[in-house]
Amino acid sequence: MKVLVTGANGFVGRTLCAWLLKTGHEAVPGVRREYGMRGEAVVGDIDAATHWAETLEGCQALVHLAARVHVMRDTAADPLEEFRRTNVAGTLNLARQAAAAGVRRFVFISSVKVNGESTLPGRPFTERDAPAPQDAYGLSKLEAELGLRAIAQETGMELVVIRPPLVYGPGVRANFRALMRAVARGLPLPLAAVDNRRSLVGLDNLVDFIVTCIDHPSAAHEIFLVSDGEDLSTPGLIRGLAQAMGRSPRLFRLPLWMLWIPAALLGRRATLERVCGSLQVDISKARTILGWHPPVPVSEGLAQVVRHHTS
Template sequence: MKVLLTGATGFVGRELASALMEEPGVALTSAVRRSTSSVPGTIFLAGELNEQTDWASALVGQDVVIHAAARAHVMKDEVADPLAEYRRVNVQGTLNLAKQSVAAGVKRFIFVSSIKVNGEQTLPGRRFTADDQPAPEDAYGLSKLEAEKALQALVEENSMELVIIRPPLVYGPGVKGNFATLVKLVDRGIPLPFGSVHNKRSLIALTNLVDLVITCLDHPAAANQVFLASDGQDLSTTELLRGVAYAMGKPARLVSIPSKLLMIGAGILGKKEMAQRVLGSLQVDITKTCDLLGWRPPLGSQDGLRRCFAEERRE
């Protein structure tokens, strides 16, 4: 099986490329923006991802395309029109690749989307499902939804199969963003006011996401489906921080302050959006993913955290 992977130097793509090289019978082509020797497989220099990228030579003979490249979510976006920039890369760039994949006879297109297509938060006792009405709340989530719809319309008129995977927060060695910030605070032993946060959030270990993508390479039941992904174990922010501290061999210095007071304080400081990510709930239902694919996350959350920090220490 010949596989083209985009975003091969990214957080998810790098791990995925290494795993694909270990898969029997898989011949990997890794698409990158700039010349590099740090990723495995045959290297294809794609340049910028947009509606003009020429994929023709990379797509010759490919059976599967895994599209992991994207303009990632940016907390403080400084471009004049963030939505236009997200659309240029995540929608137009994705559709351009998909159209060329159809023309080249690619059998399956796997699109790594985002749970942000579903929304930002879930109510207590409520989980997002793959069949929910999408409700993105920011430019990044909207661009991913628009890309999904464009891909679905394209494959309706062609024989190429489409698989869409929507992961929540992905953690692993080298993770960035809010997760990395919390990890640094725990590592420094700074007391954190999250000792009694009773939310629930779904996350997915990088190892688990990679395993799911590889399962979707040729699984018959994956064709033209949308799958949500997670570790299958939802954690409160309090539980997550304790798990991170345990995995790092550090004490969890957590101070119990009611979530309502934390939210009020965050609002006063202009950090309401960040507080919602830390204090709110976001749970996903992976029943469909598990039942249709016969898939189970290889790692539980604590094992995922332990492996994450064990690998970082080795590096």
């Protein structure tokens, strides 16, 4: 099967293209500018005017990864409008052209942020929950989902929506990489008192799930949450990273209120909320409908990240 992958030069896209080739598919890497990937199709900026016809020729499926991604401190004058330009208008323009080109299945990589930012103990997000995005990025992803659903109903193109939580793996950046550096340096971390649970998804597990959604007949017109199936507390994640590094985790207990004061003063409340809060997803739908189980356990996923960043 010939599969167009947008955002193919990114963290998930490169690995997905490699997996597609290994599983007998023909991957067409869609990129905004030249990156030197084999068979890449350069399309420029992704918005309502992007021309996709030549790139889509002969493709039976499409995985849409390209997006304006969430950033902690957005400097755009109107962040929502910027997100909409790429994540909504650009996505729907691609979908219309894909349907016209005869693409059978459109796999959209959305975000758990469509569901919300946090969960209560014992109440993981499910696909049945009413969407509750809390920021411009999450709202743009929800608007894209709704627009894609309308196009799918109108054209008959099969739509699959995947909402991953935080993705980690070789090459991960941002807060996850900063936490790895802190553990590697043996910095004391005042997080032993944190009692939360967070769902993560390793890169290999996410890519395996995407490939499943490309091929599986029962994935059509469904929304799926995906994770490693093993939720971790923040101290548990630190211990897992430390074990993979062969180090002792330097955790100590500090009352949580003592963390909130400096976080508020430094404008880092959102970061601390992610560190201390819970965000869990229920993947029983993927297990039941698709028979999918995460192939890589968390311990091995963390070991892969550590090996990559210390080699």
